[in-house]
Amino acid sequence: MDKALYIAMTGAVQNMQAQAIRANNLANVNTTGFKADFEQARSMPVFGDFYPSRAYALTENPATNYNPGWLQETGNDFDVAIKGDGWIAVIGPDGTERYTRIGNLSIGPNGQLYTGNNLQVLGEGAPIVIPEFDKIEIGLDGTISIRPRGQGPQELAQIDRIKLVNPPLEQLEKDENGLFKLKEEGAGPVLPDANVRMVSGFLEGSNVSAVEEMIHMLSLARQYEVHVKMMSRADENAEAMARILQIG
Amino acid sequence: MHPSLWISKTGMHAQDKQLSVVANNLANVATVGFKRDRAEFEDLFYQIQRQPGAQSSQDNQIPSGLQIGTGVRVVSTQKVFSTTGFQTTEQPLDAAINGRGFFQILLPDGTIAYTRNGQFHLNSDGDVVNGNGLPLEPGITVPRDTINFTIGEDGTVTVQTPGNAQPQQLGQITLVDFVNPGGLQAVGSNLFLATGASGDPVEGTPGQDGLGFLKQYTLESSNVSVVEEMVNMITTQRAYEMNSKVIATADQMLQFVNQNV
Numbered sequence: 001m002d003k004a005l006y007i008a009m010t011g012a013v014q015n016m017q018a019q020a021i022r023a024n025n026l027a028n029v030n031t032t033g034f035k036a037d038f039e040q041a042r043s044m045p046v047f048g049d050f051y052p053s054r055a056y057a058l059t060e061n062p063a064t065n066y067n068p069g070w071l072q073e074t075g076n077d078f079d080v081a082i083k084g085d086g087w088i089a090v091i092g093p094d095g096t097e098r099y100t101r102i103g104n105l106s107i108g109p110n111g112q113l114y115t116g117n118n119l120q121v122l123g124e125g126a127p128i129v130i131p132e133f134d135k136i137e138i139g140l141d142g143t144i145s146i147r148p149r150g151q152g153p154q155e156l157a158q159i160d161r162i163k164l165v166n167p168p169l170e171q172l173e174k175d176e177n178g179l180f181k182l183k184e185e186g187a188g189p190v191l192p193d194a195n196v197r198m199v200s201g202f203l204e205g206s207n208v209s210a211v212e213e214m215i216h217m218l219s220l221a222r223q224y225e226v227h228v229k230m231m232s233r234a235d236e237n238a239e240a241m242a243r244i245l246q247i248g
Numbered sequence: 249m250h251p252s253l254w255i256s257k258t259g260m261h262a263q264d265k266q267l268s269v270v271a272n273n274l275a276n277v278a279t280v281g282f283k284r285d286r287a288e289f290e291d292l293f294y295q296i297q298r299q300p301g302a303q304s305s306q307d308n309q310i311p312s313g314l315q316i317g318t319g320v321r322v323v324s325t326q327k328v329f330s331t332t333g334f335q336t337t338e339q340p341l342d343a344a345i346n347g348r349g350f351f352q353i354l355l356p357d358g359t360i361a362y363t364r365n366g367q368f369h370l371n372s373d374g375d376v377v378n379g380n381g382l383p384l385e386p387g388i389t390v391p392r393d394t395i396n397f398t399i400g401e402d403g404t405v406t407v408q409t410p411g412n413a414q415p416q417q418l419g420q421i422t423l424v425d426f427v428n429p430g431g432l433q434a435v436g437s438n439l440f441l442a443t444g445a446s447g448d449p450v451e452g453t454p455g456q457d458g459l460g461f462l463k464q465y466t467l468e469s470s471n472v473s474v475v476e477e478m479v480n481m482i483t484t485q486r487a488y489e490m491n492s493k494v495i496a497t498a499d500q501m502l503q504f505v506n507q508n509v
Binding site: 012017026060134174210214224225235 | 250252255256266292293295296307316318320323330427428457487491501504509
């Protein structure tokens with residue numbers, strides 16, 4: 001059997017997976033703080049005790065697009081967006097520190113501060129708990145000040161500061177929940193960075209570029225067709241060979 | 249089958265829900281005391297198809313893996329408790345809360361519901377009730393021959409009756425507040441119920457403990473911003489279209505393989 005058939009087949013299969021990454025980006029075109037994933041194909045030569053004449057295609061997502069999304073004005077005191085680089089530190093579902101740009105915060109029944117996907121926001125050392133208040137203000141550097149319930153404006157109290165970090169992007173990767181974590185297993189928590197700036201009253205939109213994703217979609221679809229064409233051509237070759245053998 | 253089909257399906261599904269939220273907000277653009285909803289999107293979990301750092305052969309390592317996201321969902325809808333405006337009316341039984349706080353309404357089963365809608369009426373017994381006939385809590389009964397009905401900023405209700413030079417104090421409207429109003433459960437008819445997420449109601453006198461003052465002859469407008477909802481509607485529609493385009497593309501790919509192999 002001609003090996004070309006198998007090589008074309010892996011091309012088509014890997015192409016479908018690339019398509020799935022693009023589809024996921026497009027599905028999240030409206031998701032707050034979403035970061036689009038890249039897809040790339042790489043040649044994987046077949047190694048062994050023979051002449052390395054074949055290379056299979058392999059799809060991978062080598063990185064995430066860390067460009068900031070557009071800022072959408074909401075006017076809500078609890079909506080924050082990070083200006084430029086940086087991340088909000090939260091406690092992930094497994095209890096470890098994770099980083100996110102999802103800034104639609106809300107308050108739990110006991111005053112805990114949560115992100116829009118229900119993860120507790122870390123402050124200076126521990127998850128943030130906010131006492132009862134009349135007015136809340138989240139400052140540029142993540143400092144939370146409140147006017148306690150029933151108190152006058154002169155009683156402003158500084159509660160805590162949202163832990164904002166800015167580790168080098170090459171150390172980060174997306175985990176299976178769409179949060180960001182350090183690539184290196186067991187690496188300690190990142191130290192807060194005083195230079196990260198956030199604005200309240202805004203939300204960061206998804207950084208998916210719809211047009212770019214559509215173009216990738218179409219080009220992947222055409223590539224897929226080429227792979228399928230190759231498969232049918234390999235089939236034709238096999239048929240021709242069979243005919244020749246019959247005549248002989 | 250093609251994974252993109254299912255991923256884009258979640259996209260269309262989420263946009264569908266978003267449109268319902270927008271439609272409900274727009275439908276309530278003139279509802280007194282209505283608080284708009286906001287749908288919050290979340291990306292679904294990622295499937296690790298190939299672990300980064302795994303061996304591709306005995307001597308070779310894969311430098312980066314393959315994680316495929318599985319789509320999107322609407323994780324929650326959040327009530328936005330901002331206040332946008334007040335309208336002045338000529339009804340003495342109209343009251344608005346200028347600040348935090350909720351009126352309490354006694355439900356037929358004896359539990360209390362909470363509302364920002366201060367459009368009150370009188371029933372045949374003279375009780376102050378809401379538009380659905382449910383009494384305000386604590387209850388206030390207005391005498392039949394009342395000439396003048398006043399709600400003070402602190403919730404004190406006084407009436408003037410014929411033959412009495414002194415106004416007569418009828419009762420006191422109290423308000424309640426919640427730590428997390430966003431966690432209240434909307435049950436329709438402008439009413440909310442307390443939940444575990446909202447925390448317990450804290451009752452108090454209007455104007456004290458951070459509760460808002462009461463303003464008579466005033467109603468609180470809906471906080472739906474028409475322009476914002478329209479823009480939401482447009483982006484929702486486009487996102488929906490793009491997700492359906494992905495489905496069409498994936499379908500064409502499958503069709504192509506069916507026809508050619």
